[in-house]
Amino acid sequence: MAKTISKAAKELGINIETIRFYERQKLIQQPPKPIQGYRQYPEKTIERIRFIKNAQELGFTLNEVANLIQLNDKPCAQVQILAEQKLATVKEKIAGLQRLESALNTLVSQCHHNLDDNHCPIIDSLQKNL
Secondary structure: OOOOOHHHHEEEEHHHHHHHHHHOOOOOOOOOOOOOOOOOOOOOHHHHHHHHHHHHHOOOOOOHHHHHHHHHHOOOOOHHOOHHHHHHHHHHHHHHHHHHHHHHHHHHHHHHHOOOOOHHHHHHHHHHHH
């Protein structure tokens, strides 16, 4: 059943401006405006918005979501390639965060064992890297 933009936004748990933004980005089509009343968003459009939001929650950018939408009628192998690329990016980010965690753990540990209040191991370390 078709819904107004406000009802669609409420159902999806998003802002009306998000729907308008998706229209401007050409991720969804704006329904025609009737002579009287409000635009009615068909269930297919609401499903598309739900797809966009779910993809974003998985970390896909709007450009990547647009690619996924275009691949909707393509073989699964092409979608799989895009998902594998995203997985590789996520793994790289995780590895970088793990390196950061390790470095911060080391610095915090040095602070716990620091007996010289005139020098901070974290500040000293940051100054060396400048």
